[in-house]
Amino acid sequence: MNWTEQDLQEVEMKLLLEGIFRVYGCDFRDYSEASLRRRLRLWLAGSGFHSFSAALGPLIRDSGLFTKFLQQITVHVSEMFRDPAFFRTLRRAVIPHLKTLPVIRIWHAGCATGQEAYSMAILLQEEELHDRCRIYATDISPEQLRMAQEGAYPLKEMKTFASNYQKSGGKAAFSDYYTVRNDCALLMPSLKKNIIFSPHDLVTDPAFREMHLILCRNVLIYFQAALKRRVLDLFHSCLAHRGILCLGLKENLIGQEMAAKYDELVPRMRIFRKRDDADRTQTR
Ligand SMILES: C[S@@+](CC[C@H](N)C(=O)[O-])C[C@H]1O[C@@H](n2cnc3c(N)ncnc32)[C@H](O)[C@@H]1O
16 A cells, blocks of 8 residues: 555544553544644644654653643633523523522533633622532643633623623623733622532543533534543543433434434523433323
């Protein structure tokens, strides 16, 4: 066989992912190929290494370099109250269910730099539920978690965040939730009180237990179908009785078997409630 340069680069890329998996346990081998390939090439172009093979040795020996690599090959775009209609629906359709619980456990999987978890904290404060909640906000990237923990965002983003917040049914002025220092908006410390930011890899780390609400939005789109299925199985095992799962607006449950395990609480908003076996028997 005549190997083209592109074929050879493909082999080197696969070896790089294999090496990273063996050394750090982070498994990108089943991520969607086209977008991962694009991000890996971008990283290589700015890395100073002339090939993926040349990068492999340094990457598996230097965990600091690997942290920067992770930061660049994951997509971490986020906004506060991203998809306002989704947050409006949370208020209307999910909060009443949470109000029936004495203690509320919420998991933001793939929280990036924290905007989604802080949006939830604001919503819970306004619904007087914040003191009853534990919010676990996790991500594979330590650098993003460090920024999330800071809760400081560029001031120029506040216009978008404020507009999203108003459209989502916000009950106050968005500016009540931050103070300004130089060109940064610092979120109120009270919002951080019940959020635990911690590293967690959805592909390789063990499950959390008894979650009442899981949000994993705009993460599964980067995975291939088999990996999506595995992660969806993980969420199912993490949810408490009648727990609620929220996916991104472009994401969905995969296959009839998985869909049969949930009721779609609000069509098109990707909000699903876990069925128990009794529910399933009744519909047979
Ligand atoms: C586009 S952001 C989504 C942020 C937020 N959920 C939202 O919708 O605005 C995707 C996040 O998923 C994280 N991620 C990618 N692979 C992951 C994995 N295997 N385990 C945990 N998080 C992962 C990335 O680091 C990134 O922060």
